[in-house]
Amino acid sequence: MNEHLTIKSIESRCNNILECVLNLNHQEIISYKALVQNGPMKIEELGLKIARNRSTASRCLKRLESCGICQKRKIVVERGGYYFLYEALPPEKVKQILKECTNKWYEDKKRAIDSFLE
Numbered sequence: 001m002n003e004h005l006t007i008k009s010i011e012s013r014c015n016n017i018l019e020c021v022l023n024l025n026h027q028e029i030i031s032y033k034a035l036v037q038n039g040p041m042k043i044e045e046l047g048l049k050i051a052r053n054r055s056t057a058s059r060c061l062k063r064l065e066s067c068g069i070c071q072k073r074k075i076v077v078e079r080g081g082y083y084f085l086y087e088a089l090p091p092e093k094v095k096q097i098l099k100e101c102t103n104k105w106y107e108d109k110k111r112a113i114d115s116f117l118e
Contacts, residue, residue, distance in 0.1 A: 018094075021101045022067045027052065031060035032069060035088035040073070042083055061086045069094050 018024045018032065027050070034049045035041060041049070047057035064070035069089045076082045089097075 017098055021098050021105075022069070024063065024067065027056065028060045028063050031057065032064055032088055032094075035064075035070060035086060036091060040085040040087040042085060046086065064088070068097060 016024075016029055018029050019026075024032070030050050031046060034046060038045075038049060043054055043057050043061060046061065047054050050057065050060075052060075061070060061072070065072055065086070071087050071089065073085045073087065074082050075085055088094075
């Protein structure tokens with residue numbers, strides 16, 4: 001059945017639900033997992049954990065933040081200055097986001113099917 005071929009091709013391109021639903025790449029997924037396992041971190045700390053340079057860690061964090069699964073918090077230093085800590089949303093909250101996105105996608109596709117050739 002053609003339906004199975006289409007579903008099979010989608011599955012072969014999408015091995016991780018974060019990749020499928022939020023369009024995250026492998027390094028961004030690793031970054032999210034590192035934040036979950038290690039707690040809030042600075043950009044430099046994440047870079048060390050994921051064995052990548054500061055700019056790669058920064059790009060990953062910005063992408064996670066834009067997807068809503070990571071939050072940035074400004075920490076003011078008493079002697080002046082500040083830095084940012086990045087914290088992953090708990091997996092249970094991320095699961096809820098994934099379910100909401102998936103349900104929205106399903107409803108959109110269902111409407112497209114219902115209006116097919118109208």
